[in-house]
Amino acid sequence: MSLQPKSSQSDLPAAEVVEADVCLIAEGCYPYVSGGVSSWIDWLMRTQSDLEFSVVAIVSGFERRQRRYSFPPNVRGFSEVVLHRPLALHWSASWVRKPPRAELADALGRWRPGRPSATGGKP
Numbered sequence: 001m002s003l004q005p006k007s008s009q010s011d012l013p014a015a016e017v018v019e020a021d022v023c024l025i026a027e028g029c030y031p032y033v034s035g036g037v038s039s040w041i042d043w044l045m046r047t048q049s050d051l052e053f054s055v056v057a058i059v060s061g062f063e064r065r066q067r068r069y070s071f072p073p074n075v076r077g078f079s080e081v082v083l084h085r086p087l088a089l090h091w092s093a094s095w096v097r098k099p100p101r102a103e104l105a106d107a108l109g110r111w112r113p114g115r116p117s118a119t120g121g122k123p
Contacts, residue, residue: 018077018110020054025108027058031069031078038069046072056107060084079107 024030024045030038045053054077059065061084071078081103 018054020052020076022048022051023054023056023108025056025058028060030055030057031067031071032057032059032065034068042069042072045075049074052076054078056081056104058083058104077110079110081107 024041026037026041029036030041032038041055045051049072051074053075055071055075056079058081060082062082
C-alpha cells in the first residue's frame with residue numbers, strides 16, 4: 001500500500017522506496033500548518049541543500065488539508081499517516097485499512113538512507 005499523497009496534494013513522484021539522507025516525522029504540523037515547528041522544518045530542509053529529505057506527516061482525520069509550504073528541491077519523498085478515522089471506516093468491509101501503527105511502519109520502511117555509510121558501503 002502506497003502512502004504517497006495524490007498528485008493534487010504533492011508535486012513529488014510516487015515511489016515505493018525513497019532514498020534520502022534524513023527522514024523527518026512531523027506530527028500535526030508540516031506542511032499543513034504555518035509557523036512554529038513547521039517553519040523550523042522548512043528552514044532546516046532549505047538550509048541543508050546538500051542533504052536529501054523524506055517527510056512523513058502524521059495527521060488526524062480525513063478532512064481535506066491545504067499545504068502551507070511548497071517542498072524544496074531536496075525533498076525526495078512525502079507520506080501521510082492518518083491516526084484517527086471515523087469508527088464507521090474501521091468496520092466497513094468495503095474500505096479496509098491497516099492500523100495507524102502499521103501505516104507508519106510502512107512509511108518508514110520505504111525510507112532508506114541515500115548516502116554511503118562511514119564504512120564506505122550502502123547502509
